[in-house]
Amino acid sequence: MTTLHAIMRHAFSTSIAAALLAGAAALSPLPVQAGSCCGGGSATSLLVPRYAWGVADLSFDTELYDGYWNQEGTHKSDPPGSDLRQYRLNLGYAQRFASDWQASVTLPYVWNDNSYSGLSSRSNGLGDTTVSLWYEALVDNSAWRIRHPQDLIPGITLGLSLLLPTGISPYDDVTSSFDVTGRGFYRLDGNLLIEKTVQPWNLSLQLGYGTHFERPVNREYGRYVEPYHKQLGDRFSGSLSVGYNYYLGAGGDTLTGTASYVYLHEGDASINGSPDRTSGFHKQSFGGGLTYSNTDRDWSIRAAWNHAIQENGWGKNFPTTDIITVGVRYVFR
Amino acid sequence: MYFVRLCSLILTLSLLAGCGDNLLPSGEDQRPPVQTGTTGPAVGQQAPVFSVADTNGNIFTLTSALANRKAIVLYFTMWCPICDAHASNLQEVIPSFPTVGFYLVDYVSGTVADARSAMIADGFADSGFTTLADIGNHLLFGFQGTMGSTVVIDSGGTILLNEDYKDGTRLQAVLASLP
Numbered sequence: 001m002t003t004l005h006a007i008m009r010h011a012f013s014t015s016i017a018a019a020l021l022a023g024a025a026a027l028s029p030l031p032v033q034a035g036s037c038c039g040g041g042s043a044t045s046l047l048v049p050r051y052a053w054g055v056a057d058l059s060f061d062t063e064l065y066d067g068y069w070n071q072e073g074t075h076k077s078d079p080p081g082s083d084l085r086q087y088r089l090n091l092g093y094a095q096r097f098a099s100d101w102q103a104s105v106t107l108p109y110v111w112n113d114n115s116y117s118g119l120s121s122r123s124n125g126l127g128d129t130t131v132s133l134w135y136e137a138l139v140d141n142s143a144w145r146i147r148h149p150q151d152l153i154p155g156i157t158l159g160l161s162l163l164l165p166t167g168i169s170p171y172d173d174v175t176s177s178f179d180v181t182g183r184g185f186y187r188l189d190g191n192l193l194i195e196k197t198v199q200p201w202n203l204s205l206q207l208g209y210g211t212h213f214e215r216p217v218n219r220e221y222g223r224y225v226e227p228y229h230k231q232l233g234d235r236f237s238g239s240l241s242v243g244y245n246y247y248l249g250a251g252g253d254t255l256t257g258t259a260s261y262v263y264l265h266e267g268d269a270s271i272n273g274s275p276d277r278t279s280g281f282h283k284q285s286f287g288g289g290l291t292y293s294n295t296d297r298d299w300s301i302r303a304a305w306n307h308a309i310q311e312n313g314w315g316k317n318f319p320t321t322d323i324i325t326v327g328v329r330y331v332f333r
Numbered sequence: 334m335y336f337v338r339l340c341s342l343i344l345t346l347s348l349l350a351g352c353g354d355n356l357l358p359s360g361e362d363q364r365p366p367v368q369t370g371t372t373g374p375a376v377g378q379q380a381p382v383f384s385v386a387d388t389n390g391n392i393f394t395l396t397s398a399l400a401n402r403k404a405i406v407l408y409f410t411m412w413c414p415i416c417d418a419h420a421s422n423l424q425e426v427i428p429s430f431p432t433v434g435f436y437l438v439d440y441v442s443g444t445v446a447d448a449r450s451a452m453i454a455d456g457f458a459d460s461g462f463t464t465l466a467d468i469g470n471h472l473l474f475g476f477q478g479t480m481g482s483t484v485v486i487d488s489g490g491t492i493l494l495n496e497d498y499k500d501g502t503r504l505q506a507v508l509a510s511l512p
Contacts, residue, residue: 069414070417080442118442176479176480215355220496225497227361227362271502276500278421279418317414
């Protein structure tokens with residue numbers, strides 16, 4: 001009985017990590033500027049479970065564009081006959097280098113595929129890379145039932161992420177906005193992840209605040225221009241998700257379902273220190289996902305869907321998209 | 334496992350090494366010298382001639398567009414969020430320059446009817462702009478335009494500005510300097 005209890009506890013604790021990862025996967029890859037018009041190639045947060053020392057992750061996003069919100073928050077349609085898409089292959093690796101510390105890197109590769117009634121364009125290139133450092137400040141003990149006060153302690157993870165402008169930006173030697181796969185700016189984000197599991201439920205809150213670094217610009221879409229300095233606005237992101245672990249049979253395989261709400265806001269950019277009132281945006285979206293993990297919790301596969309509400313008031317100055325993600329992850333013990 | 338980590342590191346460094354100018358961006362002014370008297374999309378050059386229909390089917394040429402005006406402004410739109418923001422911002426500028434013609438260039442629609450539908454759906458009918466349906470992308474290629482490109486051509490057909498709209502400050506400065 002004791003052995004069975006130990007096995008169950010192990011299964012539960014590992015599933016927490018899977019749920020956390022599933023939640024993070026569903027929530028973190030906020031689609032930064034959409035595709036063809038404004039850049040793209042988002043990164044995915046990647047966290048190593050407590051019982052492991054490394055994680056490798058491969059995911060594929062399909063982002064489908066369907067209209068946008070203008071600056072007043074009114075939802076508008078795309079032009080007649082348009083079919084706008086972006087595909088992203090995200091390669092990620094995370095490594096635990098101390099008991100509470102880990103680091104990760106994610107590299108997206110981006111394909112833009114845009115068709116209008118009078119113009120078509122296909123292009124591809126590396127997206128913007130994210131490197132992150134994470135500290136696990138508190139560990140959730142993943143209680144099955146609340147028996148002691150310490151069972152209420154949530155897991156808290158603090159992180160710093162640096163977005164590297166490795167993608168093709170408007171300031172590179174490109175001739176069209178359709179070729180853009182990145183934004184061209186460094187950004188430093190502070191991240192806070194709070195997660196609590198009371199089996200089989202999981203609740204997580206992820207908050208992030210980032211600031212872009214100012215950069216000089218002397219070229220726009222391949223054409224040299226009078227140099228100026230530009231800085232994108234500060235960015236706030238928040239997501240709330242709830243997950244449920246379902247144990248498949250007696251073998252210990254799990255299926256984790258996650259539902260999430262995501263909020264993203266970016267302030268106005270500045271040009272030579274003056275605010276650019278045409279640039280700030282915000283977006284709200286909802287998501288759902290399923291993650292299957294094997295008994296040993298070393299392999300997992302997942303599918304997720306993020307949907308932006310195509311109604312007035314749910315965003316501003318940003319495309320409305322659906323993002324479908326499929327991914328596979330391997331945990332190194 | 335050491336091998337896996339080494340490969341990951343090498344792959345990462347290789348990919349980063351192949352990146353463009355963004356990792357170490359330059360602020361150096363590298364604009365080429367203006368070649369006056371030639372035809373092309375650059376500032377100082379003569380604007381390429383064009384003949385394109387607006388969303389009502391009326392034909393506009395460079396000559397007819399410039400007639401009795403100090404200048405014209407071409408804004409390239411693909412009816413996207415930032416295009417909408419720029420055009421709305423630009424719309425506020427129009428009353429200040431009554432002798433300047435303002436044109437939205439729709440370079441993504443394949444027919445005049447599609448361009449007209451997009452213009453109406455985005456709320457730019459009766460906006461002070463004339464929307465040109467750049468079927469065949471003659472304007473797009475002639476001016477090397479893309480999303481947000483803003484071109485100012487003076488009454489003599491000389492290009493005074495051809496760059497991203499940004500916040501519109503440079504456009505207004507160019508228009509304010511018109512004789």
